Amino acid sequence: xxxxxxxxxxxxxxxxxxxxxxxxALTDIDLVIEEGEFVAIMGASGSxxxxxxxxxxCLDRPTSGEYYLDGIQVNALNKNQLADIRNQxxxxxxxxxxxxxxxxxxxxxxxxxxxxRTGQFSNSxxxxxxxxxxxxxxxxxxxxxxxxSGGQQQxxxxxxxxxxxxxxxxxxxxTGNLDSTTxxxxxxxxxxxxxxxxxILMITHEPxxxxxxxxxxxxxxxxxxxxxxxxxxxTKTEALKSLEKPLTTQ
Amino acid sequence: MVRFxxxxxxxxxxxxxxxxxxxxxMLGIIIGVGAVIMTISAGEGATMEVENQISGLGTNLLMxxxxxxHKAGINVRMGRPIDHKDLEVLQKNSVWMPRLxxxxxxxxxxxxxxxxxSTMVYGVSYDYFYITSRELQSGxxxxxxxxxxxxxxxxxGETIREELFPGQDPIGKQIRIDKIPFTVIxxxxxxxxxxxxxxxxxxxxxxxxxxxxxxxxxxxxxMIMASALSEDHISDAKMEATALLRESHQIKAEDEDxxxxxxxxxxxxxTSNITGILTILLGAVASISLIVGGIGIMNIMLVSVTERTxxxxxxxxxxARESDILTQFLIEAVVLSLVGGLLGIxxxxxxxxxxxxxxxFFIPTAFYSIVIGFCFAALVGVTFxxxxxxxxxxxxxxxxxxxx
Numbered sequence: 001x002x003x004x005x006x007x008x009x010x011x012x013x014x015x016x017x018x019x020x021x022x023x024x025a026l027t028d029i030d031l032v033i034e035e036g037e038f039v040a041i042m043g044a045s046g047s048x049x050x051x052x053x054x055x056x057x058c059l060d061r062p063t064s065g066e067y068y069l070d071g072i073q074v075n076a077l078n079k080n081q082l083a084d085i086r087n088q089x090x091x092x093x094x095x096x097x098x099x100x101x102x103x104x105x106x107x108x109x110x111x112x113x114x115x116x117r118t119g120q121f122s123n124s125x126x127x128x129x130x131x132x133x134x135x136x137x138x139x140x141x142x143x144x145x146x147x148x149s150g151g152q153q154q155x156x157x158x159x160x161x162x163x164x165x166x167x168x169x170x171x172x173x174x175t176g177n178l179d180s181t182t183x184x185x186x187x188x189x190x191x192x193x194x195x196x197x198x199x200i201l202m203i204t205h206e207p208x209x210x211x212x213x214x215x216x217x218x219x220x221x222x223x224x225x226x227x228x229x230x231x232x233x234x235t236k237t238e239a240l241k242s243l244e245k246p247l248t249t250q
Numbered sequence: 251m252v253r254f255x256x257x258x259x260x261x262x263x264x265x266x267x268x269x270x271x272x273x274x275x276m277l278g279i280i281i282g283v284g285a286v287i288m289t290i291s292a293g294e295g296a297t298m299e300v301e302n303q304i305s306g307l308g309t310n311l312l313m314x315x316x317x318x319x320h321k322a323g324i325n326v327r328m329g330r331p332i333d334h335k336d337l338e339v340l341q342k343n344s345v346w347m348p349r350l351x352x353x354x355x356x357x358x359x360x361x362x363x364x365x366x367x368s369t370m371v372y373g374v375s376y377d378y379f380y381i382t383s384r385e386l387q388s389g390x391x392x393x394x395x396x397x398x399x400x401x402x403x404x405x406x407g408e409t410i411r412e413e414l415f416p417g418q419d420p421i422g423k424q425i426r427i428d429k430i431p432f433t434v435i436x437x438x439x440x441x442x443x444x445x446x447x448x449x450x451x452x453x454x455x456x457x458x459x460x461x462x463x464x465x466x467x468x469x470x471x472x473m474i475m476a477s478a479l480s481e482d483h484i485s486d487a488k489m490e491a492t493a494l495l496r497e498s499h500q501i502k503a504e505d506e507d508x509x510x511x512x513x514x515x516x517x518x519x520x521t522s523n524i525t526g527i528l529t530i531l532l533g534a535v536a537s538i539s540l541i542v543g544g545i546g547i548m549n550i551m552l553v554s555v556t557e558r559t560x561x562x563x564x565x566x567x568x569x570a571r572e573s574d575i576l577t578q579f580l581i582e583a584v585v586l587s588l589v590g591g592l593l594g595i596x597x598x599x600x601x602x603x604x605x606x607x608x609x610x611f612f613i614p615t616a617f618y619s620i621v622i623g624f625c626f627a628a629l630v631g632v633t634f635x636x637x638x639x640x641x642x643x644x645x646x647x648x649x650x651x652x653x654x
Contacts, residue, residue, distance in 0.1 A: 054648050057567070059566075059567060059647045059648050059651075060648060079571075079572065080571050080572070080573075083566070083569050083570060083571040083572075084569065084571070086567060086568065086569045087568065087569020087570075088569070092564075092567045092568055094564075094567075094651065098560060098561075098563070098564040098567075098651070099564075100561060100564075102267045103263070103267065107263075111565070111568060112568040112569055114253075114256045114257065114260060114570075115253075115565070115568065115569045115570045115571070115574055116569070117253070160568070164569075
């Protein structure tokens with residue numbers, strides 16, 4: 001179904017200068033992600049996952065190469081323009097949720113709309129409520145974040161990423177701080193959102209979480225090692241069933 | 251504007267959610283502003299007190315003295331002393347000065363039946379009581395006859411009575427001033443304490459007696475005191491006295507006066523200058539505490555920026571611009587200083603009241619001290635809030651997100 005390119009990178013490279021040594025974090029990445037895709041990025045530590053995520057998330061700029069996000073050439077933009085792009089086009093989900101403590105779920109979800117400069121979101125509270133309903137937290141709207149469980153907190157963070165209706169949802173190890181059961185629930189939530197048409201890019205260490213996606217990109221030493229369609233996608237029921245098996249049979 | 255309001259709300263929430271930290275941050279400003287208001291008001295109170303006393307001397311007062319100059323820190327008399335000849339000239343010829351009194355001031359020990367006190371003894375004439383408009387609570391003034399015959403009579407102030415005749419009626423009793431016995435014939439009505447000097451720590455006696463008994467070897471008077479016909483005629487009186495004295499002192503047209511005439515108005519100006527300087531000085535000292543308070547705000551804001559690094563990273567990641575973060579932290583600092591300023595004003599006003607209740611020293615809370623205190627608080631907020639806010643805004647979102 002997808003024809004519109006949400007992400008397109010051409011010869012994307014990123015080098016870090018730490019004193020005399022030049023570290024090549026990313027080399028010649030050509031990646032295209034189309035609307036409606038659910039891509040998992042895997043790779044060992046130091047493979048360049050985080051650097052790629054930062055560039056795709058407009059938090060960092062490539063040293064060379066081109067990057068188009070939703071048709072906009074991002075590598076030429078200044079800091080303020082990048083901030084606006086992040087605000088309008090991207091929904092961030094972090095490993096450690098990064099919610100404001102002592103603040104209600106609703107207020108946390110409203111946060112991206114505070115920084116909106118387009119004026120398209122007139123009723124931020126209604127939008128935030130809707131996003132919380134989408135992630136199944138309709139009954140926790142007025143709870144403070146420190147009163148919620150880890151899984152619930154990550155759901156609040158996902159609602160926050162959804163509230164501005166972004167072109168791309170970027171998840172950086174979203175299940176890294178969660179137990180297996182909750183991890184599968186969150187992964188399942190991503191699948192549901194993807195089924196509703198959301199484009200999702202997820203970085204993860206865990207193969208069984210990555211298997212929820214439609215496509216897997218494997219990075220090694222700053223290059224794309226493999227880029228494959230996932231034939232047999234994991235589901236919540238299957239994943240939960242596998243938990244019941246004794247460790248030895250795995 | 252809507253965006254500004256939103257960020258204002260964010261800043262306000264952040265202050266509210268960290269109430270204890272916010273209160274501690276404000277403490278420096280609260281104390282600083284309170285101190286500024288209290289010290290400036292105390293200065294104003296002192297000024298008012300002194301001015302009241304001076305105008306209590308009578309608003310049409312003139313004081314004629316030998317010219318003196320400050321030399322190496324002491325007053326040195328220049329020229330011819332003012333003496334009885336000058337007084338006679340003025341008495342004979344003056345139109346604008348109906349009342350004239352010599353004044354011979356001498357520091358002496360007054361000894362009574364139940365105590366003694368070092369005090370100022372003034373030799374004056376009968377007119378002195380009119381010129382200074384002092385009244386008696388009991389007894390009588392000495393008369394012109396008493397002055398002419400150099401009677402050893404005296405009129406004393408309340409402070410002297412308390413020291414020398416505690417709980418007694420002094421009228422008709424004897425006191426000794428430098429071994430000379432004087433009969434107390436009058437007790438002055440209390441004039442009040444504070445300001446420059448105690449107006450009730452005073453012994454008045456006929457100038458003739460003082461001249462003969464205590465002052466013998468010295469020539470001239472300390473000063474001549476006069477009252478103009480009315481307040482409007484003070485400058486007329488001053489010009490007249492100048493002309494008469496220049497003539498009698500045979501001063502040539504091109505030479506300067508060898509005497510000084512000070513009027514009530516001038517005296518008031520001088521003292522208000524002095525108390526004005528005092529007020530500024532006190533205010534400056536208090537301002538230092540405000541600056542210290544400002545540094546306190548900066549400190550806590552800096553700590554708070556570090557503590558909230560991840561929050562700032564998150565905000566940047568979800569689309570806050572640097573200017574949004576800067577605005578938020580600046581608003582937090584300014585709101586803290588302004589609220590601190592307001593609480594400081596309350597503290598200052600209450601403090602003034604407490605001092606008034608405890609010491610009876612009335613401190614009018616000067617309106618301008620409130621304005622100064624408040625503006626200073628706002629200034630401190632912006633100045634010391636800017637640096638931490640800038641630091642917060644300049645954080646790299648990637649590093650800020652990773653910060654543990």
